[in-house]
Amino acid sequence: MISKSVKQSAWFFVIPVVFLVAFNALIPLMTVVNYAFQETFGDNVFFWEGLTWFEQVLNSDRFHDAFLRQIMFTSIILLIEVPLGIAIALSMPRKGPWVSVCLVLMALPLLIPWNVVGAMWNIFALPDIGLLGYSLNAIGIDYNFTQQPISAWITTILMDVWHWTSLVVLLAYAGLTAIPEAYYQAAKIDGASKWAVFKWIQLPKMKRVLTIAILLRFMDSFMIYTELIVLTGGGPGNSTTLLSIDLVKLALGQFDLGPAAAMSLVYFFVVLLICWVFYTLMMKNEQQ
Amino acid sequence: MLDLSWMAWTWPTAGFFIFILLCIVSMGIWEKFSPGGGPRRGVFGIDTTRGDRLFISLLGSIFIFLVWLWAFSTPLWGAVMLSFIWALFVFLRV
Amino acid sequence: MAKISLQDIRHSYLSNPRLDVDFALKHIDIVFEDGGAYALLGPSGCGKTTLLGIVSGLVSPTSGRVLFDEDDVTDMDTIHRHIAQVFQFPVIYDTMTVFDNLAFPLRNRKIPETDVSSRVLEVAKMLDLEEGIHRRAASLTVDGKQKISLGRGLVREDVNVMMFDEPLTVIDQNMKWELRSKLKELHQNVRTTMIYVTHDQTEALTFADEVLAFKPVRQLPRLAFVLNMSDSVSRVSR
Ligand SMILES: Nc1ncnc2c1ncn2[C@@H]1O[C@H](COP(=O)(O)OP(=O)(O)OP(=O)(O)O)[C@@H](O)[C@H]1O
Ligand SMILES: [Mg+2]
Numbered sequence: 098m099i100s101k102s103v104k105q106s107a108w109f110f111v112i113p114v115v116f117l118v119a120f121n122a123l124i125p126l127m128t129v130v131n132y133a134f135q136e137t138f139g140d141n142v143f144f145w146e147g148l149t150w151f152e153q154v155l156n157s158d159r160f161h162d163a164f165l166r167q168i169m170f171t172s173i174i175l176l177i178e179v180p181l182g183i184a185i186a187l188s189m190p191r192k193g194p195w196v197s198v199c200l201v202l203m204a205l206p207l208l209i210p211w212n213v214v215g216a217m218w219n220i221f222a223l224p225d226i227g228l229l230g231y232s233l234n235a236i237g238i239d240y241n242f243t244q245q246p247i248s249a250w251i252t253t254i255l256m257d258v259w260h261w262t263s264l265v266v267l268l269a270y271a272g273l274t275a276i277p278e279a280y281y282q283a284a285k286i287d288g289a290s291k292w293a294v295f296k297w298i299q300l301p302k303m304k305r306v307l308t309i310a311i312l313l314r315f316m317d318s319f320m321i322y323t324e325l326i327v328l329t330g331g332g333p334g335n336s337t338t339l340l341s342i343d344l345v346k347l348a349l350g351q352f353d354l355g356p357a358a359a360m361s362l363v364y365f366f367v368v369l370l371i372c373w374v375f376y377t378l379m380m381k382n383e384q385q
Numbered sequence: 386m387l388d389l390s391w392m393a394w395t396w397p398t399a400g401f402f403i404f405i406l407l408c409i410v411s412m413g414i415w416e417k418f419s420p421g422g423g424p425r426r427g428v429f430g431i432d433t434t435r436g437d438r439l440f441i442s443l444l445g446s447i448f449i450f451l452v453w454l455w456a457f458s459t460p461l462w463g464a465v466m467l468s469f470i471w472a473l474f475v476f477l478r479v
Numbered sequence: 480m481a482k483i484s485l486q487d488i489r490h491s492y493l494s495n496p497r498l499d500v501d502f503a504l505k506h507i508d509i510v511f512e513d514g515g516a517y518a519l520l521g522p523s524g525c526g527k528t529t530l531l532g533i534v535s536g537l538v539s540p541t542s543g544r545v546l547f548d549e550d551d552v553t554d555m556d557t558i559h560r561h562i563a564q565v566f567q568f569p570v571i572y573d574t575m576t577v578f579d580n581l582a583f584p585l586r587n588r589k590i591p592e593t594d595v596s597s598r599v600l601e602v603a604k605m606l607d608l609e610e611g612i613h614r615r616a617a618s619l620t621v622d623g624k625q626k627i628s629l630g631r632g633l634v635r636e637d638v639n640v641m642m643f644d645e646p647l648t649v650i651d652q653n654m655k656w657e658l659r660s661k662l663k664e665l666h667q668n669v670r671t672t673m674i675y676v677t678h679d680q681t682e683a684l685t686f687a688d689e690v691l692a693f694k695p696v697r698q699l700p701r702l703a704f705v706l707n708m709s710d711s712v713s714r715v716s717r
Contacts, residue, residue: 282566288588289587
């Protein structure tokens with residue numbers, strides 16, 4: 098049993114954070130809850146609607162479709178980015194002058210503003226003038242992401258992988274460099290293969306940072322908006338309309354604040370639930 | 386005075402937040418008068434403290450409400466009942 | 480099993496060493512006879528760990544040759560040298576059970592599972608690890624973990640040499656004495672060459688047939704790193 102010693106003065110230091118969280122998370126969240134139960138036509142005039150919007154959202158095909166697309170998108174990028182990120186981190190040098198070169202190269206995509214990422218990929222992939230689009234068509238592959246849903250999906254996923262794999266790489270690399278040399282030496286003495294070293298030393302030691310990487314990528318992919326709106330705008334048709342895009346279309350495009358608020362709450366709870374389940378599962382084996 | 390009318394408060398939603406706040410405060414009082422100690426291992430094989438159990442109860446209840454609303458629409462009395470049973474189960478067994 | 484000879488070994492951790500002080504091992508010429516029990520004695524930082532690394536192939540010497548019997552193994556990698564080495568601080572595979580930890584060096588060498596399990600149980604018994612052998616190794620205390628490290632060094636029977644780098648530092652006094660006598664007993668039974676590093680004289684003398692003492696040559700008190708230059712090793716035989 099753990100005996101807790103509580104120092105009251107510690108609370109004092111938490112106050113700034115409390116204020117920060119209150120202003121950037123709690124108050125907006127409360128407002129969204131309030132909006133979700135009301136109808137407004139502007140001018141701060143609201144009418145009580147009860148659970149109408151929630152029922153509407155839960156039964157709307159539009160929400161279901163956006164939700165399914167979102168789940169599919171998130172699963173695909175996680176399945177690509179996590180293994181790829183680990184593989185790149187493993188192949189990066191652990192010491193020497195190339196370390197900083199690699200780190201800077203890896204960090205570059207993360208430093209580019211999101212709308213620029215979208216614009217870059219948009220131009221890169223354009224079938225008539227973009228390098229990627231043009232060359233694909235030149236070698237006989239029918240590719241046009243502004244017309245074909247499949248092409249649009251592939252482009253979106255490529256963009257996300259290009260943009261965010263670095264995050265997984267950097268986190269995994271940090272985990273790798275924290276492993277003491279003695280572990281590798283012991284593994285050599287024990288005659289462990291490369292795969293055994295990965296499975297029994299590197300992966301377990303990276304578990305915590307990978308948990309964080311997966312959670313971050315999961316949540317961020319649920320929030321993907323800027324890059325996607327610039328690249329495909331959610332099209333062609335609704336084929337790449339993921340949750341955030343749908344939400345913004347609803348809230349700002351149609352000024353349906355109530356339904357949009359209800360939708361974002363449902364969406365928030367789903368993210369919260371998945372994160373909680375994932376985190377609990379990852380940490381479950383930790384203490385035994 | 387700050388103009389908070391944009392937050393569009395209503396009594397039912399305020400009531401909801403007051404309820405959450407009361408839950409947290411009463412958990413604090415409960416902990417003060419009868420400390421719950423460290424985490425325990427429950428039926429799902431996960432270690433939870435009282436705070437975790439409150440979180441699981443609330444999150445679970447939200448999904449009970451959503452599913453009920455989706456499947457049976459209003460009134461929600463059944464969902465309220467189920468949520469209480471769920472919370473009771475979580476606090477006793479998880 | 481083999482006779483191990485170190486011929487004219489020099490080692491520096493710098494990429495282009497020039498002065499004598501750049502060398503962690505300045506000049507080493509030793510022969511470890513097959514089946515002997517040796518202790519390496521010397522102050523901290525004098526290059527004991529480096530020397531073991533050179534024998535096991537974890538460190539490749541700047542110059543000089545390592546021979547196992549008559550074979551030059553200087554460029555051979557660790558796995559093919561068939562050696563066992565225990566480090567100063569516990570290294571365990573957290574996610575494995577105690578049993579799997581001990582079995583790891585054997586399984587990596589494709590030894591049949593029945594032999595693995597009898598061998599592991601034997602070593603576990605010797606080190607008093609039988610209780611909770613199927614628990615996660617991460618749950619053990621630090622001496623438990625060090626015993627696992629030690630056990631992984633002891634499970635293999637085909638080794639040329641077993642090397643122990645201050646293996647008992649983290650283990651408490653009573654157990655230290657017990658484990659040391661067990662190692663000694665093991666040596667008498669199996670007659671594998673053993674090299675035991677320590678900076679404790681009694682420990683060296685109780686364990687070994689022969690004690691090799693590193694001694695700094697020139698003492699320039701102003702420069703602490705001069706102690707690294709162990710360019711002569713003296714032998715104390717009993
Ligand atoms: N990986 C390394 N890189 C650079 N220098 C090293 C490295 N390992 C050891 N050294 C240096 O080489 C010298 C010899 O080190 P070594 O670890 O062999 O000494 P030791 O006798 O084992 O000491 P201790 O009793 O503290 O374990 C020391 O001066 C040390 O600082
Ligand atoms: Mg040492």
